[in-house]
Amino acid sequence: MSARELIVLGSASMAPTRHRAHNSYALRWDDQLIFFDPGEGTQRGCAVTGVSIAKATAVCITHFHGDHCLGLPGVIQRRSHENNASERPGGLDPLPVFYPADGEEYFDRLHHSTIFDDDSKLEKRPVPAAGIQGQLGEFTLRAEVLEHRDTTFGYRLEEPDGWSADADRLAAAGVQGEDVGVLLDQGWIDTPNGRVTADEVTVPKRGQSMAFVMDTMPCEGALELARDVDLLVCESTFLHAELDLAREHKHMTARQAAELATEAGARRVVLGHFSARYPTSDVFGQEASHFHDDVIVAEDGATVPVPHR
Ligand SMILES: [Zn+2]
Ligand SMILES: [Zn+2]
Secondary structure, three states, X not given: OOOEEEEEEEOEOOOOOOOOOEOEEEEEEOOEEEEEOOOOOHHHHHHHHOOOHHHOOEXXXXXXXXXXXXXXXXXXHHHHHXXXXXXXXXXOOOEEEEEEHHHHHHHHHHHOOOOOOOOOOEEEEEEOOOEEEEEEOOEEEEEEEOOOOOOOEEEEEEOOOEEEEOHHHHHXXXXXXXXXXXXXXXXXXXXXXXXXXXXXXXXXXOOOEEEEEOOOOXXXXXXXXXXXXXXXXXXXXXXHHHHHHHHHOOOOEHHHHHHHHXXXXXXXXXXXOEOOOOOOOHHHHHHHOOOOOOEEEOOOOOEEEOOOO
């Protein structure tokens, strides 16, 4: 099974703390390595966790508040450097960067914020509206509008539905070992008991999905993104005791994040984007665990596996 996991590069909101860098996440998903909201400190977070910016396959930015994009200049310049140094014929592949289309001026400023020879091979992919934004490998990237103080899009990555071999049916058909691969590849195999076809031993397998919801109040778009996902990464800026503050700044509480996950049927929820007002983070997990049974509190440097089906 290929690795599918979230690497937390940072988990603070506006103000980084002693233990938390700005919001920043990398998602390893088979052949994809997708950066979400690279806040300040992203390069350092990559160095600590062993994530290679040279291997990034896409960057998704929800909105242009600094805690979601101040690390972008570093990512771009590192990418440029890595492309120059690459021994691969033709260098690195182009790097698509998705961001709200009406924030183009901020993107351009971040892109050209300091002196460097740009060899980054960025591919601008402004998001004009909700909907499918394209394919990342065999996976579909979708965006939905969130409810924050400026234009904000959340993202969802979807694997297409497929088929998988059923162990009981394989055993009943007497197919084992390398023959399984042959059967699945060519669609049939001849056994001493006769021909076995792939559809006799396979069952439909629903594709996995992941959603990134940040920054927002609870809203329809967040619910759409989170619907039945295997992994939901969700902002949890405040505790519910500060619900008024959350509403005022258009953010969510840990309880709301967990309620969203439950309502949407998300299997695992990772809470992040914590306000610096809270000295410890376990309080978010304690609050959210009353409303969802698989809650993980993001810690900088941690890796969170996408649960297997
Ligand atoms: Zn934020
Ligand atoms: Zn924001």
